[in-house]
Amino acid sequence: MKRLFTACLLLGTIQAGLSQTNFKYRPSAHSHNDYEQIKPLENAYALGFGSIEADVYVQNGELMVAHERNEIKPERTFRQLYLTPLLKLVRQHEGYPYPGHHPLQLMVDLKDAEALPLLEHLLKSHQFELKQVRFVVSGNMPRPEEFKNYDPIINFDGRRSQSYAADAKARVPLISADFKEFSTQAWDGITPLPKEVESKLKTFVAQAHANGQKTRVWGTPNTALAYQTLQKIGLDYIGSDQLDKLAATLN
Template structure:
Protein backbone atom coordinates (compact mmCIF):
# COMPACT_ATOMS: atom_id res chain seq x y z
CA UNK A 1 0.00 0.00 0.00
CA UNK A 2 1.41 3.38 -1.05
CA UNK A 3 0.23 6.60 0.54
CA UNK A 4 0.43 10.14 -0.75
CA UNK A 5 3.08 11.95 1.29
CA UNK A 6 5.52 11.28 -1.55
CA UNK A 7 6.09 13.95 -4.21
CA UNK A 8 4.54 11.84 -6.97
CA UNK A 9 2.80 9.03 -5.07
CA UNK A 10 1.06 7.34 -8.00
CA UNK A 11 4.09 7.18 -10.28
CA UNK A 12 6.35 6.09 -7.43
CA UNK A 13 3.97 3.26 -6.57
CA UNK A 14 3.61 2.07 -10.15
CA UNK A 15 7.37 2.17 -10.71
CA UNK A 16 7.68 -0.38 -7.90
CA UNK A 17 4.86 -2.57 -9.17
CA UNK A 18 2.52 -1.65 -6.32
CA UNK A 19 -1.08 -2.50 -7.22
CA UNK A 20 -2.77 -0.60 -4.38
CA UNK A 21 -2.49 3.12 -3.63
CA UNK A 22 -4.25 5.31 -1.10
CA UNK A 23 -5.25 8.95 -1.57
CA UNK A 24 -6.03 10.99 1.54
CA UNK A 25 -8.73 13.37 0.32
CA UNK A 26 -9.86 16.62 1.93
CA UNK A 27 -12.76 18.71 0.63
CA UNK A 28 -11.89 22.39 1.06
CA UNK A 29 -13.99 25.11 -0.59
CA UNK A 30 -15.26 22.75 -3.27
CA UNK A 31 -11.85 21.31 -4.22
CA UNK A 32 -10.42 17.90 -3.30
CA UNK A 33 -6.90 18.24 -1.94
CA UNK A 34 -4.41 15.49 -1.13
CA UNK A 35 -2.40 15.20 2.06
CA UNK A 36 -1.96 12.94 5.06
CA UNK A 37 -2.51 15.87 7.42
CA UNK A 38 -4.40 19.13 7.01
CA UNK A 39 -1.15 21.08 7.38
CA UNK A 40 0.30 19.20 4.39
CA UNK A 41 -2.26 20.51 1.90
CA UNK A 42 -1.14 22.77 -0.93
CA UNK A 43 -3.03 24.22 -3.87
CA UNK A 44 -0.95 22.19 -6.32
CA UNK A 45 -1.69 18.80 -4.74
CA UNK A 46 -5.24 17.93 -5.76
CA UNK A 47 -7.00 14.62 -6.29
CA UNK A 48 -7.36 15.48 -9.96
CA UNK A 49 -3.71 16.43 -10.55
CA UNK A 50 -2.10 13.61 -8.55
CA UNK A 51 -4.43 10.72 -9.38
CA UNK A 52 -7.26 11.22 -11.86
CA UNK A 53 -5.42 12.92 -14.73
CA UNK A 54 -2.25 10.79 -14.41
CA UNK A 55 -4.34 7.61 -14.43
CA UNK A 56 -6.26 8.81 -17.46
CA UNK A 57 -3.01 9.52 -19.31
CA UNK A 58 -1.38 6.24 -18.30
CA UNK A 59 -4.32 4.07 -19.33
CA UNK A 60 -4.82 5.99 -22.57
CA UNK A 61 -1.16 5.39 -23.39
CA UNK A 62 -1.55 1.71 -22.55
CA UNK A 63 -4.33 1.45 -25.12
CA UNK A 64 -3.12 3.16 -28.30
CA UNK A 65 -5.46 3.29 -31.25
CA UNK A 66 -3.53 2.14 -34.28
CA UNK A 67 -3.50 -0.54 -36.95
CA UNK A 68 -2.59 -3.19 -34.42
CA UNK A 69 -5.40 -2.44 -31.97
CA UNK A 70 -8.38 -1.01 -33.84
CA UNK A 71 -11.09 -3.64 -34.27
CA UNK A 72 -9.42 -6.11 -31.93
CA UNK A 73 -11.15 -7.75 -28.97
CA UNK A 74 -9.93 -6.50 -25.60
CA UNK A 75 -8.64 -9.03 -23.05
CA UNK A 76 -11.02 -10.18 -20.33
CA UNK A 77 -10.63 -9.99 -16.57
CA UNK A 78 -13.83 -11.92 -16.00
CA UNK A 79 -16.34 -13.64 -18.25
CA UNK A 80 -18.53 -10.54 -17.99
CA UNK A 81 -15.93 -7.89 -18.74
CA UNK A 82 -14.38 -6.88 -22.03
CA UNK A 83 -11.89 -4.29 -20.84
CA UNK A 84 -8.91 -2.32 -21.98
CA UNK A 85 -5.42 -2.90 -20.65
CA UNK A 86 -4.67 -1.55 -17.20
CA UNK A 87 -1.70 0.35 -15.82
CA UNK A 88 0.80 -2.54 -15.79
CA UNK A 89 2.52 -3.28 -19.07
CA UNK A 90 3.30 -6.91 -18.20
CA UNK A 91 0.01 -7.52 -16.39
CA UNK A 92 -2.63 -5.61 -18.29
CA UNK A 93 -5.52 -7.49 -16.68
CA UNK A 94 -4.55 -6.44 -13.13
CA UNK A 95 -6.74 -3.60 -11.83
CA UNK A 96 -5.11 -0.83 -9.83
CA UNK A 97 -6.80 -0.58 -6.43
CA UNK A 98 -7.31 3.10 -5.58
CA UNK A 99 -8.33 3.63 -1.97
CA UNK A 100 -9.87 7.04 -1.36
CA UNK A 101 -9.42 7.85 2.32
CA UNK A 102 -11.99 10.58 2.93
CA UNK A 103 -10.74 12.89 5.68
CA UNK A 104 -13.59 15.41 5.70
CA UNK A 105 -17.32 14.81 6.21
CA UNK A 106 -18.18 11.74 4.15
CA UNK A 107 -21.69 12.68 3.04
CA UNK A 108 -20.54 16.12 1.90
CA UNK A 109 -17.35 14.87 0.25
CA UNK A 110 -18.69 11.85 -1.64
CA UNK A 111 -20.48 13.79 -4.44
CA UNK A 112 -17.27 15.71 -5.15
CA UNK A 113 -15.25 12.50 -5.31
CA UNK A 114 -17.75 10.89 -7.67
CA UNK A 115 -17.68 13.97 -9.89
CA UNK A 116 -13.87 14.04 -9.85
CA UNK A 117 -13.80 10.45 -11.10
CA UNK A 118 -15.93 11.32 -14.13
CA UNK A 119 -13.03 11.46 -16.65
CA UNK A 120 -12.12 7.87 -15.76
CA UNK A 121 -15.79 6.89 -15.76
CA UNK A 122 -16.46 8.39 -19.19
CA UNK A 123 -13.43 6.58 -20.57
CA UNK A 124 -14.78 3.27 -19.27
CA UNK A 125 -11.84 2.73 -16.94
CA UNK A 126 -13.66 2.21 -13.62
CA UNK A 127 -14.68 -1.17 -12.23
CA UNK A 128 -18.47 -1.13 -11.99
CA UNK A 129 -21.27 -3.11 -10.37
CA UNK A 130 -24.52 -2.86 -12.33
CA UNK A 131 -27.53 -5.12 -12.89
CA UNK A 132 -26.11 -7.74 -10.55
CA UNK A 133 -22.77 -8.00 -12.35
CA UNK A 134 -19.35 -6.75 -11.27
CA UNK A 135 -17.31 -5.69 -14.29
CA UNK A 136 -13.65 -5.14 -13.52
CA UNK A 137 -11.88 -2.26 -15.22
CA UNK A 138 -8.34 -0.90 -15.04
CA UNK A 139 -9.12 0.97 -11.79
CA UNK A 140 -11.02 -0.29 -8.75
CA UNK A 141 -11.96 2.65 -6.50
CA UNK A 142 -12.74 1.91 -2.85
CA UNK A 143 -13.80 4.46 -0.25
CA UNK A 144 -12.33 4.27 3.23
CA UNK A 145 -11.90 6.64 6.17
CA UNK A 146 -15.06 8.76 6.45
CA UNK A 147 -16.62 7.32 3.29
CA UNK A 148 -20.37 6.97 4.01
CA UNK A 149 -21.78 3.45 3.79
CA UNK A 150 -25.44 4.11 2.98
CA UNK A 151 -24.90 6.53 0.05
CA UNK A 152 -22.36 4.13 -1.43
CA UNK A 153 -24.75 1.19 -1.07
CA UNK A 154 -27.38 3.24 -2.90
CA UNK A 155 -25.20 3.92 -5.95
CA UNK A 156 -26.59 2.32 -9.11
CA UNK A 157 -24.53 1.66 -11.05
CA UNK A 158 -21.75 1.55 -8.44
CA UNK A 159 -18.18 2.41 -9.41
CA UNK A 160 -17.16 3.57 -5.94
CA UNK A 161 -17.01 0.78 -3.39
CA UNK A 162 -16.75 0.58 0.41
CA UNK A 163 -13.92 -0.67 2.60
CA UNK A 164 -15.65 -3.08 5.02
CA UNK A 165 -14.64 -3.51 8.69
CA UNK A 166 -12.53 -6.67 8.75
CA UNK A 167 -13.29 -7.43 12.40
CA UNK A 168 -17.06 -7.44 11.82
CA UNK A 169 -17.39 -10.12 9.14
CA UNK A 170 -17.77 -13.13 11.41
CA UNK A 171 -21.52 -12.75 12.05
CA UNK A 172 -23.29 -15.01 9.50
CA UNK A 173 -26.58 -13.12 9.84
CA UNK A 174 -24.93 -9.87 8.75
CA UNK A 175 -25.56 -9.85 5.01
CA UNK A 176 -24.36 -6.29 4.43
CA UNK A 177 -20.88 -7.26 3.35
CA UNK A 178 -20.33 -8.75 -0.08
CA UNK A 179 -17.64 -8.26 -2.75
CA UNK A 180 -20.17 -6.32 -4.84
CA UNK A 181 -20.15 -3.61 -2.17
CA UNK A 182 -16.83 -4.24 -0.44
CA UNK A 183 -14.07 -5.89 -2.49
CA UNK A 184 -11.81 -5.48 0.54
CA UNK A 185 -12.16 -5.31 4.31
CA UNK A 186 -9.62 -3.58 6.54
CA UNK A 187 -8.63 -3.14 10.14
CA UNK A 188 -5.94 -1.59 12.32
CA UNK A 189 -3.36 -4.34 12.74
CA UNK A 190 -2.12 -3.03 16.07
CA UNK A 191 -5.59 -3.08 17.61
CA UNK A 192 -6.87 -6.29 16.03
CA UNK A 193 -3.72 -8.41 16.30
CA UNK A 194 -1.38 -6.67 18.70
CA UNK A 195 1.95 -8.22 17.73
CA UNK A 196 4.59 -5.47 17.53
CA UNK A 197 6.99 -7.50 15.42
CA UNK A 198 9.43 -7.86 18.31
CA UNK A 199 9.79 -11.37 19.65
CA UNK A 200 7.72 -14.40 18.64
CA UNK A 201 4.08 -14.00 17.69
CA UNK A 202 1.74 -15.76 20.11
CA UNK A 203 -0.65 -18.52 19.11
CA UNK A 204 -3.59 -16.26 19.97
CA UNK A 205 -2.28 -13.43 17.79
CA UNK A 206 -1.65 -15.79 14.89
CA UNK A 207 -5.16 -17.21 15.35
CA UNK A 208 -6.60 -13.69 15.15
CA UNK A 209 -4.93 -13.08 11.80
CA UNK A 210 -6.11 -16.44 10.47
CA UNK A 211 -9.67 -15.84 11.67
CA UNK A 212 -9.98 -12.37 10.13
CA UNK A 213 -8.58 -13.52 6.79
CA UNK A 214 -10.85 -16.58 6.79
CA UNK A 215 -13.93 -14.49 7.62
CA UNK A 216 -13.23 -12.20 4.68
CA UNK A 217 -12.32 -15.00 2.30
CA UNK A 218 -15.54 -16.87 3.08
CA UNK A 219 -17.44 -13.86 1.72
CA UNK A 220 -15.22 -13.46 -1.33
CA UNK A 221 -13.63 -10.34 0.16
CA UNK A 222 -9.91 -9.59 0.33
CA UNK A 223 -8.44 -8.64 3.70
CA UNK A 224 -6.16 -5.71 4.47
CA UNK A 225 -4.28 -4.80 7.64
CA UNK A 226 -3.00 -1.27 8.06
CA UNK A 227 -0.43 0.05 10.52
CA UNK A 228 1.52 -3.21 10.38
CA UNK A 229 4.93 -3.32 12.13
CA UNK A 230 7.46 -1.13 10.36
CA UNK A 231 10.42 -2.87 11.94
CA UNK A 232 11.95 -5.36 11.75
CA UNK A 233 11.29 -5.85 8.05
CA UNK A 234 10.98 -9.61 8.57
CA UNK A 235 7.87 -9.02 10.68
CA UNK A 236 5.99 -7.73 7.67
Protein backbone atom coordinates in the same frame (compact mmCIF):
# COMPACT_ATOMS: atom_id res chain seq x y z
CA MET B 1 -1.24 24.47 -18.88
CA LYS B 2 1.01 24.12 -15.84
CA ARG B 3 -1.08 21.19 -14.54
CA LEU B 4 -0.97 19.44 -17.91
CA PHE B 5 2.81 19.87 -18.11
CA THR B 6 3.23 18.49 -14.56
CA ALA B 7 1.05 15.46 -15.34
CA CYS B 8 2.93 14.76 -18.60
CA LEU B 9 6.27 15.05 -16.79
CA LEU B 10 5.09 12.64 -14.11
CA LEU B 11 3.86 10.16 -16.70
CA GLY B 12 7.18 10.29 -18.55
CA THR B 13 9.08 9.58 -15.34
CA ILE B 14 6.75 6.70 -14.48
CA GLN B 15 7.18 5.15 -17.91
CA ALA B 16 10.95 5.44 -17.58
CA GLY B 17 10.74 3.52 -14.29
CA LEU B 18 8.67 0.77 -15.90
CA SER B 19 11.22 0.32 -18.66
CA GLN B 20 13.75 -0.99 -16.16
CA THR B 21 14.45 -4.69 -16.58
CA ASN B 22 13.84 -5.39 -12.86
CA PHE B 23 10.21 -4.22 -12.91
CA LYS B 24 7.84 -6.60 -11.15
CA TYR B 25 4.14 -6.40 -10.41
CA ARG B 26 3.48 -6.81 -6.68
CA PRO B 27 -0.29 -7.18 -6.20
CA SER B 28 -0.17 -7.45 -2.39
CA ALA B 29 1.99 -4.35 -1.85
CA HIS B 30 0.03 -1.38 -0.46
CA SER B 31 1.50 2.12 -0.37
CA HIS B 32 0.20 3.54 2.91
CA ASN B 33 -0.21 7.34 2.88
CA ASP B 34 1.27 7.32 -0.60
CA TYR B 35 0.98 11.10 -0.97
CA GLU B 36 3.72 11.50 1.67
CA GLN B 37 6.24 9.86 -0.66
CA ILE B 38 8.73 12.16 -2.38
CA LYS B 39 6.99 11.29 -5.65
CA PRO B 40 3.34 10.35 -4.99
CA LEU B 41 2.00 7.57 -7.22
CA GLU B 42 5.27 7.43 -9.16
CA ASN B 43 7.34 5.64 -6.51
CA ALA B 44 4.74 2.94 -5.79
CA TYR B 45 3.83 2.56 -9.45
CA ALA B 46 7.44 2.02 -10.54
CA LEU B 47 7.66 -0.78 -7.96
CA GLY B 48 4.47 -2.40 -9.26
CA PHE B 49 2.38 -1.90 -6.12
CA GLY B 50 -1.12 -3.34 -6.40
CA SER B 51 -2.68 -0.81 -4.03
CA ILE B 52 -2.10 2.87 -3.32
CA GLU B 53 -3.72 5.04 -0.63
CA ALA B 54 -4.42 8.78 -0.52
CA ASP B 55 -6.17 10.97 2.07
CA VAL B 56 -8.39 13.72 0.67
CA TYR B 57 -10.01 16.88 2.03
CA VAL B 58 -12.36 19.32 0.36
CA GLN B 59 -11.22 22.89 -0.16
CA ASN B 60 -12.98 25.37 -2.40
CA GLY B 61 -14.86 22.57 -4.14
CA GLU B 62 -11.68 20.65 -5.00
CA LEU B 63 -10.37 17.35 -3.62
CA MET B 64 -7.03 18.07 -1.98
CA VAL B 65 -4.50 15.42 -0.96
CA ALA B 66 -2.96 15.87 2.50
CA HIS B 67 -2.51 14.11 5.84
CA GLU B 68 -3.81 17.08 7.85
CA ARG B 69 -5.95 20.00 6.72
CA ASN B 70 -3.27 22.53 7.59
CA GLU B 71 -0.86 20.71 5.24
CA ILE B 72 -2.98 21.36 2.12
CA LYS B 73 -1.08 22.95 -0.77
CA PRO B 74 -2.85 24.42 -3.83
CA GLU B 75 -1.01 22.26 -6.35
CA ARG B 76 -1.63 18.95 -4.53
CA THR B 77 -5.06 18.07 -5.87
CA PHE B 78 -6.37 14.53 -6.25
CA ARG B 79 -6.94 15.25 -9.91
CA GLN B 80 -3.36 16.31 -10.55
CA LEU B 81 -1.51 13.77 -8.39
CA TYR B 82 -3.58 10.68 -9.19
CA LEU B 83 -6.47 10.95 -11.63
CA THR B 84 -4.78 12.65 -14.60
CA PRO B 85 -1.67 10.40 -14.56
CA LEU B 86 -3.83 7.26 -14.19
CA LEU B 87 -5.98 8.25 -17.16
CA LYS B 88 -2.88 8.67 -19.30
CA LEU B 89 -1.53 5.31 -18.17
CA VAL B 90 -4.68 3.33 -18.93
CA ARG B 91 -4.83 4.92 -22.37
CA GLN B 92 -1.33 3.61 -23.05
CA HIS B 93 -1.83 0.09 -21.67
CA GLU B 94 -5.03 -1.11 -23.35
CA GLY B 95 -7.31 0.00 -20.53
CA TYR B 96 -5.08 -1.22 -17.70
CA PRO B 97 -2.95 0.98 -15.43
CA TYR B 98 0.01 -1.41 -15.70
CA PRO B 99 1.53 -3.09 -18.73
CA GLY B 100 0.78 -6.79 -18.84
CA HIS B 101 -2.91 -6.18 -18.08
CA HIS B 102 -2.39 -5.72 -14.33
CA PRO B 103 -5.04 -3.82 -12.34
CA LEU B 104 -4.57 -1.29 -9.55
CA GLN B 105 -6.51 -0.49 -6.39
CA LEU B 106 -6.65 3.15 -5.33
CA MET B 107 -7.87 3.68 -1.79
CA VAL B 108 -9.25 7.14 -1.08
CA ASP B 109 -9.52 7.98 2.61
CA LEU B 110 -12.24 10.62 2.85
CA LYS B 111 -11.60 13.19 5.58
CA ASP B 112 -14.73 15.24 4.85
CA ALA B 113 -18.30 13.98 4.37
CA GLU B 114 -18.74 16.19 1.30
CA ALA B 115 -15.73 14.55 -0.37
CA LEU B 116 -17.65 11.48 -1.59
CA PRO B 117 -20.09 13.29 -3.94
CA LEU B 118 -17.17 15.24 -5.39
CA LEU B 119 -15.15 12.06 -5.93
CA GLU B 120 -18.12 10.32 -7.51
CA HIS B 121 -18.69 13.23 -9.89
CA LEU B 122 -15.00 13.28 -10.80
CA LEU B 123 -14.83 9.55 -11.56
CA LYS B 124 -18.19 8.95 -13.25
CA SER B 125 -17.17 10.68 -16.47
CA HIS B 126 -14.17 8.31 -16.73
CA GLN B 127 -15.78 5.09 -15.49
CA PHE B 128 -15.29 3.21 -18.76
CA GLU B 129 -11.61 4.14 -19.04
CA LEU B 130 -10.92 3.41 -15.38
CA LYS B 131 -12.71 0.06 -15.08
CA GLN B 132 -9.38 -1.67 -14.30
CA VAL B 133 -8.67 0.76 -11.46
CA ARG B 134 -10.68 -0.20 -8.40
CA PHE B 135 -11.56 2.83 -6.30
CA VAL B 136 -12.22 1.96 -2.65
CA VAL B 137 -13.26 4.75 -0.31
CA SER B 138 -12.50 4.64 3.39
CA GLY B 139 -12.73 7.06 6.28
CA ASN B 140 -15.86 9.22 6.18
CA MET B 141 -18.17 6.67 4.57
CA PRO B 142 -21.98 6.57 4.36
CA ARG B 143 -24.02 3.87 6.12
CA PRO B 144 -24.03 0.47 4.35
CA GLU B 145 -27.68 0.84 3.37
CA GLU B 146 -26.71 3.98 1.44
CA PHE B 147 -23.97 2.32 -0.65
CA LYS B 148 -26.46 1.62 -3.43
CA ASN B 149 -27.04 5.36 -3.87
CA TYR B 150 -23.56 5.82 -5.35
CA ASP B 151 -22.24 5.02 -8.79
CA PRO B 152 -20.78 1.48 -9.13
CA ILE B 153 -17.32 2.94 -9.74
CA ILE B 154 -17.27 3.65 -6.00
CA ASN B 155 -16.47 0.73 -3.69
CA PHE B 156 -16.26 0.77 0.09
CA ASP B 157 -13.68 -0.35 2.64
CA GLY B 158 -15.40 -2.78 4.99
CA ARG B 159 -14.95 -3.43 8.70
CA ARG B 160 -14.97 -6.87 10.34
CA SER B 161 -17.34 -5.67 13.08
CA GLN B 162 -19.91 -4.45 10.54
CA SER B 163 -22.70 -6.62 9.13
CA TYR B 164 -23.62 -6.06 5.49
CA ALA B 165 -26.80 -6.94 3.65
CA ALA B 166 -26.28 -8.68 0.31
CA ASP B 167 -26.58 -5.52 -1.81
CA ALA B 168 -24.16 -3.58 0.42
CA LYS B 169 -21.73 -6.50 0.64
CA ALA B 170 -21.45 -6.50 -3.16
CA ARG B 171 -19.91 -3.02 -2.87
CA VAL B 172 -17.33 -4.09 -0.26
CA PRO B 173 -14.43 -5.87 -1.98
CA LEU B 174 -12.09 -5.28 0.94
CA ILE B 175 -12.27 -5.75 4.72
CA SER B 176 -9.76 -3.72 6.75
CA ALA B 177 -8.90 -3.95 10.43
CA ASP B 178 -6.61 -2.37 13.00
CA PHE B 179 -3.86 -4.70 14.26
CA LYS B 180 -5.01 -3.78 17.79
CA GLU B 181 -8.19 -5.76 17.13
CA PHE B 182 -6.10 -8.93 17.20
CA SER B 183 -3.59 -8.16 19.91
CA THR B 184 -3.57 -6.14 23.13
CA GLN B 185 0.21 -5.97 22.92
CA ALA B 186 2.13 -3.93 20.35
CA TRP B 187 4.25 -5.94 17.94
CA ASP B 188 7.76 -4.69 17.21
CA GLY B 189 8.08 -6.72 14.01
CA ILE B 190 11.46 -7.97 15.19
CA THR B 191 10.33 -10.82 17.44
CA PRO B 192 8.05 -13.49 15.97
CA LEU B 193 4.32 -12.85 16.05
CA PRO B 194 2.66 -14.74 18.95
CA LYS B 195 0.87 -17.86 17.75
CA GLU B 196 -2.49 -16.81 19.18
CA VAL B 197 -2.36 -13.51 17.28
CA GLU B 198 -1.31 -15.32 14.12
CA SER B 199 -4.28 -17.67 14.55
CA LYS B 200 -6.71 -14.74 14.89
CA LEU B 201 -5.33 -13.14 11.75
CA LYS B 202 -5.62 -16.38 9.80
CA THR B 203 -9.25 -16.68 10.88
CA PHE B 204 -9.90 -13.11 9.76
CA VAL B 205 -8.39 -13.82 6.35
CA ALA B 206 -10.26 -17.12 5.95
CA GLN B 207 -13.62 -15.57 6.83
CA ALA B 208 -13.13 -12.65 4.44
CA HIS B 209 -12.04 -14.96 1.62
CA ALA B 210 -15.09 -17.15 2.21
CA ASN B 211 -17.16 -14.02 1.56
CA GLY B 212 -15.21 -13.22 -1.59
CA GLN B 213 -13.44 -10.25 0.03
CA LYS B 214 -9.80 -9.27 0.31
CA THR B 215 -8.07 -8.25 3.54
CA ARG B 216 -5.89 -5.47 4.90
CA VAL B 217 -4.59 -4.76 8.41
CA TRP B 218 -3.21 -1.37 9.35
CA GLY B 219 -0.88 -0.52 12.22
CA THR B 220 1.65 -3.26 11.46
CA PRO B 221 5.44 -2.74 11.74
CA ASN B 222 7.65 -1.72 8.82
CA THR B 223 10.09 -4.63 9.12
CA ALA B 224 11.04 -7.49 6.83
CA LEU B 225 9.86 -10.07 9.39
CA ALA B 226 6.48 -8.37 9.67
CA TYR B 227 6.04 -8.28 5.88
CA GLN B 228 7.04 -11.94 5.57
CA THR B 229 4.76 -13.00 8.41
CA LEU B 230 1.73 -11.18 7.01
CA GLN B 231 2.43 -12.61 3.56
CA LYS B 232 2.61 -16.13 5.02
CA ILE B 233 -0.68 -15.59 6.86
CA GLY B 234 -2.28 -14.76 3.53
CA LEU B 235 -3.13 -11.10 4.02
CA ASP B 236 -4.06 -9.70 0.61
CA TYR B 237 -2.62 -6.21 1.09
CA ILE B 238 0.48 -5.49 3.15
CA GLY B 239 0.91 -1.81 3.90
CA SER B 240 4.11 0.14 4.30
CA ASP B 241 5.53 3.64 4.21
CA GLN B 242 8.93 2.21 3.24
CA LEU B 243 8.22 1.13 -0.30
CA ASP B 244 11.65 -0.13 -1.32
CA LYS B 245 11.91 -2.31 1.78
CA LEU B 246 8.49 -3.85 1.20
CA ALA B 247 9.21 -4.44 -2.48
CA ALA B 248 12.53 -6.13 -1.71
CA THR B 249 10.90 -8.37 0.89
CA LEU B 250 8.05 -9.40 -1.38
CA ASN B 251 10.58 -10.45 -4.01
